[in-house]
Amino acid sequence: MADSTLKQLVLGRKDVQDLSDTEQDLPPDLMTVNMGPSHPAMHGTVRIVLTVDGERIVRSDVQPGYLHRCFEKESEYATYTQVFPYTDRLNYVSPMINNVGWAMAVEKLMGLTSAIPKRVEYIRVIVSEMSRMTDHLTCVGASAMELGAFTAFLYFLKAREWLYELLEVVSGARLTHSYVRVGGVVKDLPQGFHTELTNTLDKIAGVMVEVEAMLNNNKIFRDRMAGIGAMSKEDAIATGCVGPIARACGVDYDVRRDHPYSVYPEVEFDVPLGTTGDCYDRYLVRVEELKQCIRILRQCLRQIPAGPIMVDDPRVTLPPKQDTYNTIESMIRHFKHIMDGIRVPPGEAYTFVEGGNGEIGFFIVADGTGRPYKAYCRSPSFVHLSTAGQLIHNHLIADVVPIFGMINMIGGECDK
């Protein structure tokens, strides 16, 4: 048996010199490549079926759903208070904002929106903005890491950890806080929180300077980001993009400014806008928003008043523990509150807040019981991911990584 035949039999292939001229040409066919669901750049939960011509993507099918945990179905069986832990797990990088969104949705249905104490509103804005910072820090840091800038990733994660530690001091949990309640928050800010947060913000401002110096004019970073995944303003509007992605395309919309809620009218901040709508602009918008978060937080720390941390309304508040143990009325109220839940009058309302990725909204249909008849979450990640197929079209496979990183798809929020 000739050597080459043996090789072909054993290895199933020929050496290049054994191939005829036509066989040596690269195959002209399109090829289908499966990216994800377990791919480091797919954040663990999305599958993209790519049809590639060489390295160029000619067609793609984005398939979410690998992290679907039935948020909406489970919510229909939980009391309004029990939904808070579920909302933590929607966008698990900025859970506080989801908590606030859900609380505001229920409060709107109960007509409590204007009765919320000022201090509660300030605490909610403070924890929301801290969450927004953790969201942006993770997004920018992880994207930089995926492009090889591991140092920037570590710097940002260090900064994120300071915020997580503070949020842990506030709420008792590092990641899934469940800190907000209908009508208020669980507990007041701890002693010394003001100085801690002020110091942390100063440190983070320092980190921002360092990381911006590292990334903004870094040739590799710019080459991978600038001009990649660009979207026009019209497309961004028609595809429903919100938040930093839409703002990078020049869509001037921020829920905090255009539908002011909570105490956002009382603080000053700018809404950064991009011009080109590519990955580099998305990065710049996020970095600028981080600075605006620091600005908002500093104002909030100056302006926060003293006062109660829960609205005084027996429909939504638990009685004081002292009374629960000592009077029968309070004990019954406590029991009904826990077992039946907060009774929300029949109606339906859509309430939305500015989340880390843009407008996150809850559409609740209430039927007068303590559990929602329907709870729908308008998740920005899902809407943004639907544009991914269009964004990666005609790009190289390597460009999927920055595009996907800057879309900042959060599996929990996208798949619900």
Place this chain on the structure above:
Amino acid sequence: MAKQVLDALTAKFPHAVDRTEMTYGDEVAWIKRDHLVEVAKWLRDELGFVFPVFVTAIDRLDWKPIGLPPSEHWNEDKPRFEVAYQLRSKTNQRLRLKIAAPEQDPRVPSLAELWPAFNWQERETFDMYGIRFDGHPDLRRIYLYEEFVGYPLRKDYPKEKRQPLVRRDDLALNPLKKEVR
């Protein structure tokens, strides 16, 4: 400001608007489903409702609101499903279009051609509620796998029901792969 959109809508399409209401500051217009595309196109082009927000459906099968008279409860004469389209205008007005769909014929015209954002959200609504969107370019399940039987967010789908994925080979191949072969 608030009622103007609803009034303009009713004046322009008296035959298409069933009724209008305000709930918690949201404007809601009930549209006959045959006229949905026409109304939506007018809203987008003339009134500046260019921003799509969300689509979802409501299953009224179990609707017995506490504190409301029994006439408000759902019964078999009423349409079981409602599809809600939420839109936002350039001046940040919010409008919800609602379309009733009966149980036997849960069909609604698709608005995915007008707003690409609704492409995936209509797929999600189809996946969860089994609403068929006429004219949708690619109405496949999106969260669940195609072998899944039933629609999990319908009220008659038990929460505890489990469906292990059973491989079926009689289904059409992935059209994306077919061209490659």
